[in-house]
Amino acid sequence: MTKAVVIDAAGNTVSAVKGPTGAEHRHLANEVMARALEAAGLKLEEVGRIVATGYGRFNVPFADEHITELSCHARGVYQLFPDARTVVDIGGQDAKCLKVREGRLVDFAMNDKCAAGTGRFLELTAQSLGIGLDDLAALSLKSSRPVEISNMCTIFAQQEVVLRLSQGEKIEDIIAGLHRALAERVAALVRRLGIEPEVVLTGGVAKNAGMVQAMKEALGCALLVPEEPLLTGALGAALLAGERAQRLLAQGKPLEKKARRLEKATFYTGS
Secondary structure (H helix, E strand, O other): OEEEEEEOOOOOEEEEEEEOOHHHHOOOHHHHHHHHHHHHOOOHHHOOOOEEOOOOHHHOOOOOEEOOHHHHHHHHHHHHOOOOOEEEEEOOOOEEEEEEEOOEEEEEEEEOOOOOOOHHHHHHHHHHHOOOHHHHHHHHOOOOOOOOOOOOOHHHHHHHHHHHHHOOOOHHHHHHHHHHHHHHHHHHHHHHHOOOOOEEEEOHHHHOHHHHHHHHHHHOOOOEOOOOHHHHHHHHHHHHHHHHHHHHHHOOOOOOOOOOOOOOOOOOOOO
C-alpha cells in the first residue's frame, strides 16, 4: 500500500489516504498525494515540507527528504502511544520489531528475506483456501482446535493446507493454525530484542482480529493497536517533516523544497 498523511502546524492530522501500490503503481505516489491534498483542501506548493519513507521512498520525486521507515514508525507510534517501548510491525513485505524511547529508535530486528512471517504468507495461504483475506479473522475466531502448521515456508505451507483440507480438517481450524504459526514466527523475532511494555502492533496484519489474538498469546502480553495500523509510518514521516520545518524556521533558515510537480516517477531505485 502507498499512504499519505498531511498534518497541520500543531501536528494534527488533516487528511490521510491509502491506495494499492502494485507493479505499476509503485511509480504513482503522485496520485495518492493528490488525493490527500484534495481531502486537506491544499495545493502542493502550500505544503511546508514533504518526507517520503518506506521501500518506495525514492519513487517520490517531489519529496524534500527521505527517511527510513524504522525512524518514521518509531515517531508515529510515539504520537499515538507515548509510553510505547516495543513496536511489532507486520506488513506485506516484512516483519520487524522496534525498541523505542520517546519516539526514537533504539534497536530493531527484522525479517525481510522471505514471505514467512509477513502478511504475504497469510495472503497466499488464503488463496489456497479459496477465501478472501478479509474473511480470515472472522473464520479463525470460530476455531476451537487450531491445526498445527509445521511448514513456515510459504510454498510448503500452501501444500500443507491442501493436505489438511483433504484430511477433513475444518477451514476455521486451519486458519487459526496459520495465525498461530505466523505469530510464533514473529514472536521469536521480538524475543531477540526483549519484550518491554507497552507493546504496540502495527501494519496491515494488525487489522486482522484473529492475528491480533494469536500475537497476544504468542507474546504473552497485552497489545495496543492503532485505529488505523496501516498509517503509522506515514504519520511518523509527516511529524518528522513538520518538526524539521519548524526547526529551520526557528533558525531563520528558508524551507528549501524540491521541485513540486505531481507527476509519475520515471525511475525506481532502492539505494
